[in-house]
Amino acid sequence: xxxxxxxxxxxxxxxxxxxxxxxxxxxxxxxxxxxxxxxxxxxxxxxxxxxxxxxxxxxxxxxxxxxxxxxxxxxxxxxxxxxxxxxxxxxxxxxxxxxxxxxxxxxxxxxxxxxxxxxxxxxxxxxxxxxxxxxxxxxxxxxxxxxxxxxxxxxxxxxxxxxxxxxxxxxxxxxxxxxxxxxxxxxxxxxxxxxxxxxxxxxxxxxxxxxxxxxx
Numbered sequence: 001x002x003x004x005x006x007x008x009x010x011x012x013x014x015x016x017x018x019x020x021x022x023x024x025x026x027x028x029x030x031x032x033x034x035x036x037x038x039x040x041x042x043x044x045x046x047x048x049x050x051x052x053x054x055x056x057x058x059x060x061x062x063x064x065x066x067x068x069x070x071x072x073x074x075x076x077x078x079x080x081x082x083x084x085x086x087x088x089x090x091x092x093x094x095x096x097x098x099x100x101x102x103x104x105x106x107x108x109x110x111x112x113x114x115x116x117x118x119x120x121x122x123x124x125x126x127x128x129x130x131x132x133x134x135x136x137x138x139x140x141x142x143x144x145x146x147x148x149x150x151x152x153x154x155x156x157x158x159x160x161x162x163x164x165x166x167x168x169x170x171x172x173x174x175x176x177x178x179x180x181x182x183x184x185x186x187x188x189x190x191x192x193x194x195x196x197x198x199x200x201x202x203x204x205x206x207x208x209x210x211x212x213x214x215x216x
Contacts, residue, residue: 026069035088
């Protein structure tokens, strides 16, 4: 294979940022040549508008197709770019550029943690927002509610009627809510998600927490 052909055939494809709760990674696919499986990869990043690219030292000469850029993209209002090149047998591909990525606009919000406790004829639902990777001075992780105006949405599923039908029973910022007038002896499941009105984004649903009130 000629050097130029090898350069083109090992060039990384589909360079994309993936981000959940500001945990941000760069992903790419290897070039189309079979030999590209043995390539090593080199990652650089920069803030939009800067002229100089920065090397990501931990992703310099790696065989993986993913690179953690959480720390490098911690100024969440700034737009970032990243690029990747491949090397094989002393031949370097051209750089493959990502799309522009602005963490605050594009990170996905994760679902809340849900705990269900039942009392007489009612269910207490305790909600906890997901956390970012960024820490306060004392070391605790900063919740995503510090960065966005987020609402909890809580849904109830009556398994006696329809296991797929979710009914919205609460939307708001309270972390502890009470769901009343439930029928004893009926199995109910609770799911919740985070909702961001400003960008009209929703998280995925939390895992189901199920309970049954005892018959008197």
